[in-house]
Amino acid sequence: MLLASSLGPTYGGVITQDLSWRLIFRFVLPIGLIAWLIGLSFIEQKSSPSKIPFAWKQFISLILALLSITVAVNNAGIYGWTSIKFYGFLLIAVILLIVFIKLSTNSRQALISISIFKKWEFVCPLLIYFLIQFIQLSLTFLLPNYAQLILKKGVTISGIMLLCGSLISAILQPLTGRMLDSFSVKIPLVIGAFFLITSTISFTIFQRYLSVFLIAALYVIYMIGFSFVFNNSLTYALQKLPLKLISDGNAVFNTLQQYAGSLGTSVASALLANGIGTDGKQSNYTGSRHIFILNFISCAIVVILIFSIQRKKNKYN
DSSP: OHHHHHHHHHHHHHHHHHSOTHHHHHHHHHHHHHHHHHHHHHOOOOSOOOOOOOOHHHHHHHHHHHHHHHHHHHHHHHHOTTOHHHHHHHHHHHHHHHHHHHHHHTOSSOSSOGGGGGOHHHHHHHHHHHHHHHHHHHHHHHHHHHHHHTSOOOHHHHHHTTHHHHHHHHHHHHHHHHHHHHSOTHHHHHHHHHHHHHHHHHHHHTGGGOOHHHHHHHHHHHHHHHHHHHHHHHHHHHHTSOGGGHHHHHHHHHHHHHHHHHHHHHHHHHHHHTOOOSSHHHHHHHHHHHHHHHHHHHHHHHHHHHHHSOOOOOOOO
């Protein structure tokens, strides 16, 4: 899964540079059709499905809450962070989240069991998972733009620039998972924290001296840390839930994985659009600096959360 998404910027860069951006979608369409046919042919329902009423009110309130946050951030990119259109949609999101929690608490068929959020050993790795995905997607948005807008490189170079880090992370993931099986969860997480904080602080400090090579090197460092932390935080969190709540926990992680990427891209885009400067290059430079600083702060929170996890030997439920 990580390898497929990691190849995206490189593939998009090559197609956009040498052919037409429309081919991105024309190439993906037959792949989707083939996957659909394979699914119909080979995937079978092993157990009889049970019919239960779907929690439409909870579903709609949650979706509208997440959508409102995204719209609020997008409005910040257009109208500024002090705009009423930013704070208004943010307030709507808070109200909708409260409605979702109330509906879930009082329902016999909760869309997601709220009780999983009462367990810190689940919430802590969930926050870690969300934040490093947020940072990673903001970097995959920012760094190609930085290379094109400030370093004046082509889209192919901008896409290939991230390829090495993505491939290294995809290779390391199984090895870091084995480390979680063999040792305390703290070991891979602390190792990952070192690489994550080194990368994000380096991006912030050395922004003035960034080149394609330095960006690629610092991104490799980030993705090494990412591979130690990302899936291990998911595994550790689900281990801490009772068996009957694992499906709820898994649903929360899958939802926030997608939403963290969406929000990371939206926030980075808004900060880049609100950069201050006398010309376009200076504006993009200051906007990029704000993103690097935000990523460093987010990573510092990740490090604090990692060290708050108790040192225990992992046991599967």
